[in-house]
Amino acid sequence: MASPDEILPDTKDWTWVLERRCPECAFEAGAVAGSALPALLRGFAARWQEVLLRPDVARRPAPAIWSPLEYACHVRDASCIFRGRAEAMLTQDDPAFENWDQDATALAERYGEQDPATVAGELREAAEATAATFAGVAREQWSRTGRRSDGSVFTVETLGQYYAHDIAHHLWDVRG
Numbered sequence: 001m002a003s004p005d006e007i008l009p010d011t012k013d014w015t016w017v018l019e020r021r022c023p024e025c026a027f028e029a030g031a032v033a034g035s036a037l038p039a040l041l042r043g044f045a046a047r048w049q050e051v052l053l054r055p056d057v058a059r060r061p062a063p064a065i066w067s068p069l070e071y072a073c074h075v076r077d078a079s080c081i082f083r084g085r086a087e088a089m090l091t092q093d094d095p096a097f098e099n100w101d102q103d104a105t106a107l108a109e110r111y112g113e114q115d116p117a118t119v120a121g122e123l124r125e126a127a128e129a130t131a132a133t134f135a136g137v138a139r140e141q142w143s144r145t146g147r148r149s150d151g152s153v154f155t156v157e158t159l160g161q162y163y164a165h166d167i168a169h170h171l172w173d174v175r176g
Contacts, residue, residue: 013150013152014162014165014166015152015162017029017030017161017162017165018030018158018161018162022165022169024169024172025165025168025169025171025172026172027164027165027168027169027172029161029162029164029165030158030161032160032161032164033157034134034137034142034156034157034160034161037131037134037135037160037161037164038131038132038134038135039131040164041127041130041131041134041163041164041167042127042128042131044127044164044167044168044171045123045124045127045128045131045167047171048072048075048120048123048124048127048167048171049120049123049124051068051071051072051171051174052068052069052072052116052117052119052120052123053116053120054068056068057069057072057116058112058116060112066106066111066112066173067112068174069111069112069114069116069119070106070111070112071170071173071174072116072119072120072123072174073106073109073111073114073119074102074105074106074111074170075123075127075166075167075170076119076122076123076126076127077102077105077109077126078102078163078166078167079123079126079127079129079130079163079167080126080129080130081100082130082159082160082163082166083126083129083130083133085097085146085154085159086130086133086134086137086156086159086160087133088146089144089145089146089154089155089156089159090133090137090141090144090156092146094145094146094147095146095147096146096147096149097146097147097148097149098149099148099149127167130163134156134160137156141156142155142156142157143155143156143157144156146159
């Protein structure tokens with residue numbers, strides 16, 4: 001049994017967000033055109049900068065729920081993961097993605113103890129690099145594929161949509 005302050009790993013398969021609106025955050029990932037991703041991602045990154053200025057950014061709203069700082073660290077790292085996956089899809093035929101254990105990363109990197117100002121800069125840079133990767137996608141490249149370790153197949157476009165939902169959803173998580 002988990003302790004009351006332990007974050008339980010999220011084991012849900014969130015790929016369904018590509019098919020319908022998220023009932024929690026209301027984001028409709030599948031409705032986002034690939035060409036709209038760069039501006040959308042940059043806008044979300046700007047909103048994260050505001051979150052990281054909160055005086056209570058490192059405080060968890062409940063013992064077993066990440067703080068806004070921890071979510072921001074996750075978004076920063078997810079940006080790097082998704083950029084790498086998109087780049088692999090653009091340069092390789094149907095690459096298989098290594099599994100990323102986001103919960104193990106949060107513990108190993110001590111997300112809750114990181115400096116918010118440093119995280120803000122790193123998140124901004126990572127999100128910009130990822131947005132730039134999607135901005136460089138040619139029309140014929142949006143349908144290139146890649147596979148997650150669980151077998152889920154993504155196109156460059158659906159990978160970007162899935163990533164956009166992740167950032168939007170975590171903004172909803174920290175809405176304050």
